[in-house]
Amino acid sequence: xxxxxxSYCVKHNLNLETQLKAAFxxxxxxxxxxxxxxxxxxxxxxxxxxxxxxxxxILRKYGRGNIKExxxxxxxxxxxxxxxxxxxxxxxxxxxNITYEEETVILKPLKLQFRWNPGRNFLHINQVEVLPxxxxxxxTFEQVESIRCEGVLGIDLNCGVGRDIANCVNLQTGExxxxxxxxPNIRKYYFMKRKKHKVQxxxxxxxxxxxxxxxxxxxxxxxxxxxxRVVVEDLKGIRSTCRKGNGSRVANRFVNSWSFYRLQQFIExxxxxxxxxxxxxxxxxxxxxxxxCGVIGKxxxxxxxxxxxxCEAFPRVLNxxxxxxxxxxxxxxxxxxxxxxxxxxxxxxxxxx
Ligand SMILES: [Zn+2]
Numbered sequence: 001x002x003x004x005x006x007s008y009c010v011k012h013n014l015n016l017e018t019q020l021k022a023a024f025x026x027x028x029x030x031x032x033x034x035x036x037x038x039x040x041x042x043x044x045x046x047x048x049x050x051x052x053x054x055x056x057x058i059l060r061k062y063g064r065g066n067i068k069e070x071x072x073x074x075x076x077x078x079x080x081x082x083x084x085x086x087x088x089x090x091x092x093x094x095x096x097n098i099t100y101e102e103e104t105v106i107l108k109p110l111k112l113q114f115r116w117n118p119g120r121n122f123l124h125i126n127q128v129e130v131l132p133x134x135x136x137x138x139x140t141f142e143q144v145e146s147i148r149c150e151g152v153l154g155i156d157l158n159c160g161v162g163r164d165i166a167n168c169v170n171l172q173t174g175e176x177x178x179x180x181x182x183x184p185n186i187r188k189y190y191f192m193k194r195k196k197h198k199v200q201x202x203x204x205x206x207x208x209x210x211x212x213x214x215x216x217x218x219x220x221x222x223x224x225x226x227x228x229r230v231v232v233e234d235l236k237g238i239r240s241t242c243r244k245g246n247g248s249r250v251a252n253r254f255v256n257s258w259s260f261y262r263l264q265q266f267i268e269x270x271x272x273x274x275x276x277x278x279x280x281x282x283x284x285x286x287x288x289x290x291x292x293c294g295v296i297g298k299x300x301x302x303x304x305x306x307x308x309x310x311c312e313a314f315p316r317v318l319n320x321x322x323x324x325x326x327x328x329x330x331x332x333x334x335x336x337x338x339x340x341x342x343x344x345x346x347x348x349x350x351x352x353x
Contacts, residue, residue, distance in 0.1 A: 002143040005126065010116050010135045019075055019110065020132060022048040026055045027070035030062035037063075051109035053078065053097050075130035077107045098125050105137070120273045144275040152336065153228040154329025155219065155267070156286070156321050157260045163302060165263070166215050169325040170228060171333055176322055177222065179215045186211065209262070216266035223276050230271045231332025232264055234280035281331040291318075291326035 025048045033039040040063040042052035050058075057076045061067070079098040087093050099106045106113045107128055114135060121142040129136040151172040157165060165180030190204035223230050271278045290297045290306035292313040297306040304320040306313045 003123070004141050004143045005138060006141060008116070008118070008137045008139065010114055010137065011133060012114060012135060013133070014112070016075070016130060016132065019050065019130070020073070022050045023054070023058055023075050024070060024073045026050060026058045027062040027073040030059045031067060031070050034063045034065045034067075050075075053080075053109045075110065077109060077128045077130065079125050079127055098128060100125055105135075119269065141273075144273060146277060147224070147227060147275045149223075149227045149229045149277055151226060151228040152329045152333045153219070153223050153226075153230050154325045154327070154332060155230065155232045156325035156328055157232070157263060158321060163321060165211070166219065167319075167321040167325045168219060168222070169322060169329050170226060171326070171329040172228075173226075176325075177219075179218055180211060183208070183211055212263040212266050216263060216270050219267055220270040220274060220276065223271065224274055229277040229279060229332065229336060230267060231279045231281055231328055232267065233283035233286060233328055235261055235264060235283070236280075277336070279332050279335060281328060281335060286327040286331070287320055287324040289323075289327050291323045291330065 026045045029045050030040060040059045042055045045055045048055065054075055054077060057078050062070055077097050079096055097108055103115055103117050104113055105116050105125065105128065116137060118139060121144060123140045123142055126138045126140060151170060154169045154171060156167045163184060164178040165183040168177040186207055268278050285296065288296050288299055290308065290311060290313060293306060293308050293311040295306060295308040295311065297304055299320050302320050304318040304323045305315065308314060
């Protein structure tokens with residue numbers, strides 16, 4: 001069995017100013033006394049008021065000698081289990097600084113707890129770093145063996161009203177799957193409701209999140225069943241181009257598309273935790289190229305027409321989303337074929353919840 005360590009961020013809005021100030025004080029003490037090993041013990045920094053497990057961790061880090069100044073000091077809760085204590089009945093019990101039960105992480109030294117869902121193959125938490133606005137969890141997972149996949153599943157995501165959220169294409173069999181036809185209607189429904197009742201949050205966020213979970217589950221289950229690698233468009237940078245308002249066509253398709261990014265992340269982590277290869281390809285012209293011949297065609301909303309008279313698709317009208325999904329699948333297949341034994345061609349994006 002092999003293991004993998006991953007980091008996760010969980011936002012919080014706790015006021016930890018006092019503890020962080022104390023941590024800074026301990027770090028300064030450690031830097032000042034780095035040549036005096038005897039003093040680098042929690043009993044000399046008791047007056048700062050931090051639990052010894054945490055001040056020891058800071059003393060170790062800042063007392064090493066290579067750090068000249070205490071900056072950006074955070075609270076680090078290590079999950080060591082060196083201390084055992086005796087129970088009343090004579091048995092010894094292991095003490096852990098961090099416990100994880102029922103989706104709740106408890107940081108015992110700080111008397112803090114927060115909710116976190118690690119997903120599949122989770123083994124244990126190594127440490128939790130406490131920052132002014134978030135927790136950073138470092139946890140160990142069992143590494144899943146990559147599945148030997150032959151085919152490719154191309155996925156096109158979009159947000160137009162009356163269109164499916166995800167259009168998938170199995171490149172080998174040509175099978176087409178459409179998921180989430182209700183998505184755009186949910187958005188429209190809540191938009192109208194908000195307008196009418198003048199309220200801000202009325203459950204749309206939760207509904208869309210649930211839907212994203214459902215869609216990603218179905219996509220990953222299909223890929224698993226048919227042993228397919230999953231290929232999506234690389235959305236990175238698209239939203240920033242949107243904001244600049246340069247009006248590029250690719251950008252326009254993703255305006256107000258924060259939920260795409262989330263859906264894509266769901267698909268990515270669910271695929272990877274089951275050993276499915278996940279790949280992102282360049283998104284340029286995926287919706288304007290003909291998936292039969294590669295020539296740029298004419299696209300009007302959900303219709304696509306190839307302009308190449310010698311193309312086998314000419315003069316048929318194709319569904320533009322499915323055409324795009326085929327293009328994505330083909331790009332993925334091409335990229336994967338040039339990388340021999342590509343078990344994991346992309347780097348894992350941090351699963352920020
Ligand atoms: Zn064509």
